[in-house]
Amino acid sequence: MKNKLYINLLLLFTLLFLASCKDYFVTTKINSDGTCERTIIVKLDKAAADDSLKNWQKHAGWDVSMKYDESSKKYCYTGIKKYASFKEMEEDSKNEIMGFKPVCELKVEKYFRLFFTYYSYNETYKAYKTDNLIPIDRYFTSDEIIKLKAMNDSAWVNQKLQEFEKVNLYEMLVRGFSNYIMDKEKVDIPGILPDNIKSSMYKELIAAKDEKKLLFEIIEKYLGSSLAHKFWNFAAKDEGIKKTSDSYEQQEYEGGYNNSIILPGIITASNSKNVEGNKVSWKFDQYNFKYFDYTMTAESREVNLWVIITAGIIVLVLAGGLFFSRFRAKKAI
Numbered sequence: 001m002k003n004k005l006y007i008n009l010l011l012l013f014t015l016l017f018l019a020s021c022k023d024y025f026v027t028t029k030i031n032s033d034g035t036c037e038r039t040i041i042v043k044l045d046k047a048a049a050d051d052s053l054k055n056w057q058k059h060a061g062w063d064v065s066m067k068y069d070e071s072s073k074k075y076c077y078t079g080i081k082k083y084a085s086f087k088e089m090e091e092d093s094k095n096e097i098m099g100f101k102p103v104c105e106l107k108v109e110k111y112f113r114l115f116f117t118y119y120s121y122n123e124t125y126k127a128y129k130t131d132n133l134i135p136i137d138r139y140f141t142s143d144e145i146i147k148l149k150a151m152n153d154s155a156w157v158n159q160k161l162q163e164f165e166k167v168n169l170y171e172m173l174v175r176g177f178s179n180y181i182m183d184k185e186k187v188d189i190p191g192i193l194p195d196n197i198k199s200s201m202y203k204e205l206i207a208a209k210d211e212k213k214l215l216f217e218i219i220e221k222y223l224g225s226s227l228a229h230k231f232w233n234f235a236a237k238d239e240g241i242k243k244t245s246d247s248y249e250q251q252e253y254e255g256g257y258n259n260s261i262i263l264p265g266i267i268t269a270s271n272s273k274n275v276e277g278n279k280v281s282w283k284f285d286q287y288n289f290k291y292f293d294y295t296m297t298a299e300s301r302e303v304n305l306w307v308i309i310t311a312g313i314i315v316l317v318l319a320g321g322l323f324f325s326r327f328r329a330k331k332a333i
Helices: 002-016 050-058 086-092 142-150 154-185 195-207 212-236 241-247 305-332
Strands: 022-030 036-044 063-069 074-083 104-113 116-125 256-262 266-270 274-276 279-285 294-303
Touching (some): 022 116, 074 086, 116 256, 142 154, 195 212, 256 294, 266 279
Parallel strands (some): 022 256
Antiparallel strands (some): 104 116, 256 279, 266 294, 274 279
């Protein structure tokens, strides 16, 4: 029975952190005249069903194609759409296409200042895992939250998020078992395991690193031998594991994300260090926006030649008028 629980837990945790088999490449080009173009490339290990392609084609204005890429050994679905205005693109970005699940908030602004036109681009992938049993801001310290959002130390971030996933899995198992044992035997698990004690148990379970003997011994330490065996049997019969597995988000968001924005003029500011000319890029995965909103920003500046030319003409006219008036004054003397 212990072996079955251990295998179920191991399979579940492995499933949650499998390597991605999808790659998304999104490129947005902003033009000076207010029009824009968006290209979305989805690379898959296996060809998607025909209805996926048809569903994408149903969205008005998308030019969709599919080809097999020999170099990457993946099926590449490409969609290109041109927009007459920023507003049109902002509204369309909210639509789901080709299984591209992130909920996006997109905002593009254009404004004039003296001899320059400024462009501001802001795109946010909204957090999709917000129903955690243990709130993430209560589990991590404020400093840890800052580090998690920055995603600078990927090894540390992955370790911490996996721990958080496991704690939520244990929490769901304990809640399920609490209801079960209360109905069966009127045993009050929350009374036996108040929050502070339960938190200590979770820390020990995490530190046990899925070693089945240690897992049971820790549960036995906190629940006692009789309840520990009942808890183990409860989980092993899938009454806890299955519910836990089903309750988590399907792996719809898994994948590697590559987002690029091309702005007119020169880039003046961005929260990305990957800048090439007037192109800014971001590379991330689903964990960047699983628990927190992931925002990409860029600003650019373009010289208003027509303003400079117009100003030059005005200056020349004024200078010419001044020169002519002085010339006439001297001639009159």
